[in-house]
Amino acid sequence: MKPAEASLPSDTEVLVKRSFDAPVTLVWRAYMEPDLLRRWCTGPPSWSMPVCEMDMTVGGQYQWRWRNDEDGMEFGFTGEVLEVIPHAKIVHTQVFDPGNMGIGMGGEPSIITVTFQEGDGITNVATSIKYASKADRDEAVATGMTDGMEMSYTQLDKVLAEM
Amino acid sequence: MKRDIFQAIADPTRRAIIALIALQAMTPNALAEHFDTSRQAVSKHLRILTECELVTQEHQGREIYYSLEIEKMKEIDKWLEQYRKIWETRYEQLDILLAELKQKEKEELKK
Numbered sequence: 001m002k003p004a005e006a007s008l009p010s011d012t013e014v015l016v017k018r019s020f021d022a023p024v025t026l027v028w029r030a031y032m033e034p035d036l037l038r039r040w041c042t043g044p045p046s047w048s049m050p051v052c053e054m055d056m057t058v059g060g061q062y063q064w065r066w067r068n069d070e071d072g073m074e075f076g077f078t079g080e081v082l083e084v085i086p087h088a089k090i091v092h093t094q095v096f097d098p099g100n101m102g103i104g105m106g107g108e109p110s111i112i113t114v115t116f117q118e119g120d121g122i123t124n125v126a127t128s129i130k131y132a133s134k135a136d137r138d139e140a141v142a143t144g145m146t147d148g149m150e151m152s153y154t155q156l157d158k159v160l161a162e163m
Numbered sequence: 164m165k166r167d168i169f170q171a172i173a174d175p176t177r178r179a180i181i182a183l184i185a186l187q188a189m190t191p192n193a194l195a196e197h198f199d200t201s202r203q204a205v206s207k208h209l210r211i212l213t214e215c216e217l218v219t220q221e222h223q224g225r226e227i228y229y230s231l232e233i234e235k236m237k238e239i240d241k242w243l244e245q246y247r248k249i250w251e252t253r254y255e256q257l258d259i260l261l262a263e264l265k266q267k268e269k270e271e272l273k274k
Contacts, residue, residue, distance in 0.1 A: 004254055006247040008239075011173035016250045022261035026268070030260055040256035127250075134169065 011134045016127045024087045024118035027125065031090070031114065032056050046070045056081055062092070065099065074099035079109060089115045094129075108132030168239055171215040176200065177208050181231060184218065188230035 004018040020027050030036045038049040051065035058081055065076030076097040083091035093109040111130040116123055131137035172178055195202040209229055212218040217235050221228045
């Protein structure tokens with residue numbers, strides 16, 4: 001599959017698109033079932049997802065928490081489900097939970113909209129993250145950037161080791 | 164107020180101006196012909212783009228030509244690239260999981 005594409009549709013938004021070689025029924029399950037979500041939504045090998053509680057019905061709450069098993073660092077996200085259209089769309093709020101990392105992020109929740117669309121057995125997933133303000137967006141990315149770079153490099157190391 | 168490149172690209176007219184001057188340096192009048200907005204509005208967008216250091220001006224006689232600072236545009240690319248990588252890492256793990264789920268479905272159909 002082609003790598004993820006990221007764009008900036010507006011001052012407060014980030015849009016990420018990616019296609020998956022699987023029918024939407026399976027992709028939907030991977031997003032909705034905690035046991036499946038925690039298997040892919042983790043990042044590098046030393047990170048686990050000890051808390052993955054979610055009630056994916058309208059008005060339901062979720063709590064995700066990640067932990068670096070090497071140094072005990074934790075952070076997470078919590079939020080409320082706003083809209084669910086099975087196999088098509090999920091909208092939820094998201095608030096950063098700094099855990100024990102001592103990094104702050106804007107208190108206002110962001111709105112995450114994930115849409116799923118299947119064609120020829122390929123599922124296109126578009127994730128829009130709408131931050132409460134431009135400052136929130138820049139801060140979220142700046143914080144995630146360091147972690148994300150680390151994740152990517154660790155992942156790359158693993159791939160290279162297997163070659 | 165300090166301006167930055169993200170403000171520059173937040174507006175659709177400014178994005179269109181960027182696309183036009185990426186091809187060749189243009190005067191405000193020439194740019195205005197491409198839009199329904201007034202020449203004044205185009206000038207205002209150009210001022211914002213200048214403050215964001217995305218465009219440079221060059222005086223030729225009485226005309227001012229605006230051109231794009233390609234290097235500055237690359238900053239946006241770099242920033243987005245980091246963001247994209249975070250997601251791609253997860254998605255690659257999702258690829259593996261989905262392949263497994265597909266396989267399981269197949270096996271269950273066989274039973």
